[in-house]
Amino acid sequence: MGIAIRKLDSTDAGFRQKLSSVLAFEAGEDEAIDRAAAGILADVKARGDAAVLEYTNRFDRLSATAVSALEIGQDELKKALDGLPAARRAALQTAADRVRAYHERQKKECGSDGFLYTEADGTVLGQKVTPLDRVGIYVPGGKAAYPSSVLMNAIPAKVAGVQEVIMVVPTPDGVKNELVLAAAAIAGVDRVFTIGGAQAVGALAYGTDTIPQVDKIVGPGNAYVAAAKRRVFGTVGIDMIAGPSEILVICDGSTDPDWIAMDLFSQAEHDELAQSILLCPDADYIARVEASINKQLDAMPRKDVIRTSLTDRGALVKVRDMDEACEIANAIAAEHLEISAEQPQQWADKIRHAGAMFLGRFSSEALGDYCAGPNHVLPTSRTARFSSPLGVYDFQKRSSIIQVSEAGAQTLGKVAAELAYGEGLQAHARSAELRLK
Amino acid sequence: MGIAIRKLDSTDAGFRQKLSSVLAFEAGEDEAIDRAAAGILADVKARGDAAVLEYTNRFDRLSATAVSALEIGQDELKKALDGLPAARRAALQTAADRVRAYHERQKKECGSDGFLYTEADGTVLGQKVTPLDRVGIYVPGGKAAYPSSVLMNAIPAKVAGVQEVIMVVPTPDGVKNELVLAAAAIAGVDRVFTIGGAQAVGALAYGTDTIPQVDKIVGPGNAYVAAAKRRVFGTVGIDMIAGPSEILVICDGSTDPDWIAMDLFSQAEHDELAQSILLCPDADYIARVEASINKQLDAMPRKDVIRTSLTDRGALVKVRDMDEACEIANAIAAEHLEISAEQPQQWADKIRHAGAMFLGRFSSEALGDYCAGPNHVLPTSRTARFSSPLGVYDFQKRSSIIQVSEAGAQTLGKVAAELAYGEGLQAHARSAELRLK
Structure with a gap:
C-alpha cells in the first residue's frame, strides 16, 4: 500500500496558505497536566525528599525507603560502560570524543574568554564569562531514552566548565537503561538519580536535603516535565521546550x-x-x-x-x-x-x-x-x-565590567545626571554628581 | 525620622536564614491577569487589527479609526529629537554613542563571525551566526517610560544587524513622551506604534495586516505585558521577565x-x-x-x-x-x-x-x-x-554546519548506524549505511 504523501507546487494558487497549514503545529497545552505539575512542584518545594520519594514510588512503582537509595553511584555507571559490547562501546566513545572536540572548538570561538578594553581616560569596560555552577539534565525513561541525548546535553556543560552535572532519569519498575548509564559515564556526569517527572524537575529547581539545587535544567521530557520546566523557569534556567x-x-x-x-x-x-x-x-x-x-x-x-x-x-x-x-x-x-x-x-x-x-x-x-x-x-x-542549537554558551553566562576612572567619572557623571534628571530619578543624578570634583 | 534599615552580622546565629528571608521575592502570579492577557492574545490572533484597535481605544482612551493611524512616522521622531534642549540632546547622543561602541565591541568579541574547520578527511564543521530578521521592543508608557531603556534595547539589536526594529509604546490619553521618541530616533528604531498592553504583545507575536510579525519581543512592561510575553514565548523569542x-x-x-x-x-x-x-x-x-x-x-x-x-x-x-x-x-x-x-x-x-x-x-x-x-x-x-545582560548575542542566533566528505561518511556512517540500531531507530541507521561504499 503506497503512502499518500502530500504533493505541493509553488506555482499553484494558494501555495503559501497550503504550506502554512502543513507547518501549523500547536503544542496543545493541557490545563489538567499543568495543574498536576504545579501541585507536584508545590509539594516538592514544601516537603522536599519526602515528597520526591512518595511520587517516585507511586509513579514508577518502586519501594525505595529514602531518596539517597535512588542515587546511582559512579561504580555502577562504570560497570554499565564496561558491560557494553565492544563495537557499541567504541561507537559511543567515538561519538563522545567528536562531540567534545566540536564543543571545545565552539567554546574557543564563541567569546568564552570575555573581553576588556581601556578608554583614553583610563576607564575600563568589558565582559566576564563564567560557567554555571551546577546543571541538571533530564533524561526520559522508557522508549525515548536516548544515550546520544545524554552525550549532547552533558558534554557541552562539562566543556563549559560546569562543576557538577546532575542527571535524573526515571526507572519505571526499576528497569535501568544500561546504554544511558554508559553514556553518563563517558560524558562525565557527576551524579545520577533515578527520579523523573515533575517531581524530578522540582527537586532540581528547589533542591532537597539529598538532591542539590541546580542553576539550569536541560533535556527533553513528557508533557508533565515540560509543564514543570515552564513553571520553574526564573527560579532556574531552562532550555527550549522542544x-x-x-x-x-x-x-x-x-x-x-x-x-x-x-x-x-x-x-x-x-x-x-x-x-x-x-x-x-x-x-x-x-x-x-x-x-x-x-x-x-x-x-x-x-x-x-x-x-x-x-x-x-x-x-x-x-x-x-x-x-x-x-x-x-x-x-x-x-x-x-x-x-x-x-x-x-x-x-x-x-x-x-x-x-x-x-x-x-x-x-x-x-x-x-x-x-x-x-x-x-x-x-x-x-x-x-530566534534561537540556537544547544551549546557551550547555554552553560555560560556573562557579567558586564565597568571600572570608571576618576577622569571618566567627570565626563560620564554629567551625562548620567542630565539624563537621570530627565527621567525624574534624582538619586541616580546625585550619585553621579557626588563623584564630580 | 530615621530609616529603620535592617542590620545583619555574618557571625550571628541564623545569619544565612535571615539573609535568605531578606532576599526572598516571589513574583506573585495573578491568575486573573494571566487569564485576561490570554483572552486579549486570542482575540488579537483571531481578529488582528480590529482587536488591536478596540483594545487600544478602550484602555488608552483614544478614538483612532485605524491601526495605521497609531503609527508615528520618522519625521515625528526626528522632530522630537530636534525639539530637545541642547544639553539633553547632547547627553542622549553621548549615551547612545557609548552604548553603540560597547556593543560593537561585544559583537566583535562574542563569536559573531561563526567558525568553520576542516578535518583530515575533508569533513567541514562549523557554526554560522545570523541576526534575527525583525524585533519588537516594548516601551512602557506613563511613569516607567525611560528613554535610556529605548537605547539599551534598540541599539544592540541594530548592532547585531536586525533589519527592522519595531517599537510599541502606549500613549494613554494620547500623551506622547518626547524624550522616548527622541531616543527612538537616535537609536535607529525603524517603526513606532502607539499601542501597549497584551494587545501590543499579541500584535507583534502574531502579526496583523498593519503590524508585522516579529521574531523576538524585548523590553519591560506591567503585569499584563509580562503575562502576555510568557504566553507567546515559543511563537517568538522573549527576554527575561524582570x-x-x-x-x-x-x-x-x-x-x-x-x-x-x-x-x-x-x-x-x-x-x-x-x-x-x-x-x-x-x-x-x-x-x-x-x-x-x-x-x-x-x-x-x-x-x-x-x-x-x-x-x-x-x-x-x-x-x-x-x-x-x-x-x-x-x-x-x-x-x-x-x-x-x-x-x-x-x-x-x-x-x-x-x-x-x-x-x-x-x-x-x-x-x-x-x-x-x-x-x-x-x-x-x-x-x-544562569543568565546574562541583554546583548548583541540576544539578537543573533547560530546554525550548525555539517558538510561530511565522502571519506568522512564512511567512518561516521558506521558509528552512527551502530548507535542508531542501539536506540532502535533503523531508518537513521539505514540513512547512514546507504552512504557507505
Whole structure:
C-alpha cells in the first residue's frame, strides 16, 4: 500500500496558505497536566525528599525507603560502560570524543574568554564569562531514552566548565537503561538519580536535603516535565521546550533518490508528529523519491510511525528553482536542513534560518544526530528564527565590567545626571554628581 | 525620622536564614491577569487589527479609526529629537554613542563571525551566526517610560544587524513622551506604534495586516505585558521577565560614606520593591553610611519610595572580611554589584555571579544605567546564576554546519548506524549505511 504523501507546487494558487497549514503545529497545552505539575512542584518545594520519594514510588512503582537509595553511584555507571559490547562501546566513545572536540572548538570561538578594553581616560569596560555552577539534565525513561541525548546535553556543560552535572532519569519498575548509564559515564556526569517527572524537575529547581539545587535544567521530557520546566523557569534556567522533530531537504535532483527517501524516513520514524519535507525544482526527481519511499517503506521496522508521519505532516514540494527553495526554507526555519546538491555552499549562503545545515549529499542528518560533533538538540517549530542549537554558551553566562576612572567619572557623571534628571530619578543624578570634583 | 534599615552580622546565629528571608521575592502570579492577557492574545490572533484597535481605544482612551493611524512616522521622531534642549540632546547622543561602541565591541568579541574547520578527511564543521530578521521592543508608557531603556534595547539589536526594529509604546490619553521618541530616533528604531498592553504583545507575536510579525519581543512592561510575553514565548523569542531592581555594594570602608548612601538610594528610588544591600567588614563604616542615609534622605524628591524600599528590603551587613563578602555576593548573584574598594580587581576575580560589576569607588551604578556603555538590562532575582545582560548575542542566533566528505561518511556512517540500531531507530541507521561504499 503506497503512502499518500502530500504533493505541493509553488506555482499553484494558494501555495503559501497550503504550506502554512502543513507547518501549523500547536503544542496543545493541557490545563489538567499543568495543574498536576504545579501541585507536584508545590509539594516538592514544601516537603522536599519526602515528597520526591512518595511520587517516585507511586509513579514508577518502586519501594525505595529514602531518596539517597535512588542515587546511582559512579561504580555502577562504570560497570554499565564496561558491560557494553565492544563495537557499541567504541561507537559511543567515538561519538563522545567528536562531540567534545566540536564543543571545545565552539567554546574557543564563541567569546568564552570575555573581553576588556581601556578608554583614553583610563576607564575600563568589558565582559566576564563564567560557567554555571551546577546543571541538571533530564533524561526520559522508557522508549525515548536516548544515550546520544545524554552525550549532547552533558558534554557541552562539562566543556563549559560546569562543576557538577546532575542527571535524573526515571526507572519505571526499576528497569535501568544500561546504554544511558554508559553514556553518563563517558560524558562525565557527576551524579545520577533515578527520579523523573515533575517531581524530578522540582527537586532540581528547589533542591532537597539529598538532591542539590541546580542553576539550569536541560533535556527533553513528557508533557508533565515540560509543564514543570515552564513553571520553574526564573527560579532556574531552562532550555527550549522542544516540539516535534523536523527535516527539510532541499535537493537539486542529483542525489540518489533512495538516500533522500531514507533521510525523510529517518525523521518520520521518531514519532507520528515528526515532519519531513522535500523541496526540489525537478518534478521527475520528486516522482523518483516518491517511488523510493513506497519501495523502501515495508522493510522499515517502524513503518507504521513513518507512514502516519509522512501522510499527516510530510510534503513533497516542487519549486521553481533552487533560489526559491532557499527562500521557502527561510520561511520554514527548519530544525534540520539538508542541502543535498552540487556545490551546496552557494545555497547555504542564502539560508538565514535553520537549526543545523547538512551540506552535500554525504551529510545525512543521522550523522549529525549521533557523531558528527555539533549538537543534536536544535530549535524546532520555526524557533530557529530566534534561537540556537544547544551549546557551550547555554552553560555560560556573562557579567558586564565597568571600572570608571576618576577622569571618566567627570565626563560620564554629567551625562548620567542630565539624563537621570530627565527621567525624574534624582538619586541616580546625585550619585553621579557626588563623584564630580 | 530615621530609616529603620535592617542590620545583619555574618557571625550571628541564623545569619544565612535571615539573609535568605531578606532576599526572598516571589513574583506573585495573578491568575486573573494571566487569564485576561490570554483572552486579549486570542482575540488579537483571531481578529488582528480590529482587536488591536478596540483594545487600544478602550484602555488608552483614544478614538483612532485605524491601526495605521497609531503609527508615528520618522519625521515625528526626528522632530522630537530636534525639539530637545541642547544639553539633553547632547547627553542622549553621548549615551547612545557609548552604548553603540560597547556593543560593537561585544559583537566583535562574542563569536559573531561563526567558525568553520576542516578535518583530515575533508569533513567541514562549523557554526554560522545570523541576526534575527525583525524585533519588537516594548516601551512602557506613563511613569516607567525611560528613554535610556529605548537605547539599551534598540541599539544592540541594530548592532547585531536586525533589519527592522519595531517599537510599541502606549500613549494613554494620547500623551506622547518626547524624550522616548527622541531616543527612538537616535537609536535607529525603524517603526513606532502607539499601542501597549497584551494587545501590543499579541500584535507583534502574531502579526496583523498593519503590524508585522516579529521574531523576538524585548523590553519591560506591567503585569499584563509580562503575562502576555510568557504566553507567546515559543511563537517568538522573549527576554527575561524582570523582577525588582537590586544593588549589592561591597565596600572595604575606604569610600566616602555619602557616596555609598546615595548609591543605595539610587536603587531604592526605583520602586518600593527595589533592593539595596551593603556588605562591609567595618562596623564603624557601616554606622557612618547609616548616618549618611538619614542625613541625605530628606533632600530626595523620591524619599518616600526610598524609605519604604530600604526599610522593607534593604540591609546593612557586617561581614568578617572581604573574602566572605565575595562569597555572600556569589550566593546573592545580584543584578548590580558595586565593589567600592582599593584594588577592586582582586575581589572581582572572586565573583562568579553578578549581572554587572562596578569596580572602584568612581564606578557608581548610575553611570552604568545611562552611559558607561554596557547594557542596563540585567538579570534580576538571582538569575545572574544562569543568565546574562541583554546583548548583541540576544539578537543573533547560530546554525550548525555539517558538510561530511565522502571519506568522512564512511567512518561516521558506521558509528552512527551502530548507535542508531542501539536506540532502535533503523531508518537513521539505514540513512547512514546507504552512504557507505
